[in-house]
Amino acid sequence: MTQPAAHGELRAVEWAAGRLRLIDQTVLPHRLEHIEIETTEGLRDAIAALVVRGAPAIGAAGAYGVALALIEGEREGWNREQVLAAVHRVREARPTAVNLAVCVDRVLPFVDEGLDAVLAEAAAIQREDVRANRDMGVFGADWLIARTGLDRPLRLLTHCNTGALATAGWGTALGVIRELHSRGLVELVYADETRPLLQGSRLTAWELDYEGIEHYVQADAAAAGTILRGEVDAAVVGADRVAANGDTANKVGTLGVALACADAGIPFLVAAPTTTVDVATGSGDDIHIELRDGAEVVEWGGVRTAPPATRGHNPAFDVTPGRLITALVTERGVLDFTAGELPGTHLR
Template sequence: MRRTVDWADGAVVIIDQVALPGAYRTLELRTVDDLVGAIQRLAVRGAPALGAAGALGVALAAFAGDNVQAEAERLATARPTAVNLRWGVTRALGKLGEGPEAVLAEALAMLDEDEHLNRTASGHAADVVLRETTRRPLRLLSHCNAGHLATVGWGTALGVVWHLHERGLVESVLVDETRPLLQGSRLTAWELAQAGVPYRVQPDSAAALAMSRGLVDCVLVGADRIAANGDVANKIGTYGLAIAAAHHGVPFVVVAPESTVDASIATGADIEIEERRPSELTRFGDARIAPDGAEVFNPAFDVTPAALITAVVTENGVRTPQPTS
């Protein structure tokens, strides 16, 4: 698979994730407006991929000669929960004084780093999974999409599956369908099928039952922001999944690059939670599935307390949470 986010002929090139699994296509984004729109409609998504896209967006603005600082802020706030987006924008912006080519070079360096960092983080996490479990081969549970599509290449939580599958240690993966836009059943299932890994899609609400029946040896998830104390913001439903895992004694492992750690945030209570459009819940395609005028609560993320997490793993290994004062 090509890179999820790349640069070619003066444009940001992305795999269009809202088209999958029905169609595999790429989009060329030549303006900051185009990129912001793609980020907000989830055509490009996943914390590491957003960091790379944000950096390349700064390069777009720099070459266009726009008000780069203002355009960078638009990019950084296009989705508020994932810290990697602002991290990528800030890192690229730091090269602005050296000219547009330097901004682009920094962004491209981030692309090159991404796959190495995620391979390393997921390799560390695979070792954690093997230490925390006894059954072989493993039955794993995945929530949302934390694979190749959520990064520039390889993946975070799903990268663990690739490591273990290469060693013949994966029996199957249970894939939560995952709101918003069913990113598990559309994207994670597609990636697993491409890789030849056995899987089953399930509704999010079936995860606790699967654990109670002994069908899950370990839960693997990514992260969009990690607070200093180890609380983790991830796709909506992760918190409930962690509660069920704790009740059933199932290890719960979070995998993310260090850039997802926000040391300025003491606890998860300080993390802004994005809310999505009501129509994502009230409509299915062109059909209305809720009454006219129905009020909607549609958060895209939730926060899982550190106490419910077996390990948070980055390219530097297992992180030690910093206690709040």
């Protein structure tokens, strides 16, 4: 298993020599490879193919996509409208994760100031995300220690991948786990495998192994049983969009974890930066759920695993109602949903 040379060097998104450099997350954990993106269409394809994934990482990539559009436009002789059209296509590459649109929109006003201004703002977005992740890791760890009231290392469950690979660095939900681990307060992590593309077993397990954190990978369907048998003290997950009422879209399978936590009476903590909170979206009913190619469900490695006529239903996300979420941790602190502290009233 190939690993980065040093902990500080793991960056899913980097700008170097006039192009965007991405860790190719489709080939992990077998190989650590980078691909270089020089066009907006190449970036759009990379986002759609999950070469780069995770809401904050996609947001950072989208910000640099504006720079790619400027360079590409200069090279191809595009006018301003063509440049903006290319940026819009990147912005819409994955509709559920709000970070992509937020970060692109933040950089867009700098287009008329030129490439250097766009790159400076995109770099600022990256720096802010890493700082935010570190802060939410501390807030989340403190909250979990207080909430569980346990005087021993915690047994935690997480779903999908929310570490350095999914962000500009450090991680959101996995950042909370990393902070707890740094304090010697993690006994074990259950990482759901995350069907159909196995981000949990391919990516989260790779990061946990890299950090030396004891862990199991389990089938998504095993999560509820593990929780209800009393083998988990808390679940910590990320988010791709948080609505004003606290409803939260995350990788499909998250809802089942939340339901099991509610039944078991253990904390279900969502960790996400404020860029993921969309107070303009009233509830989960207003969140567009991306449907991916059904072949991802009925094939594996290009080999058909279901009858030829069977179609695959492949929602990439599900929505967890706010009533099932114990709390949301952002870089600003923790909102306790059980006390009525919802994003629509606290994060405007």
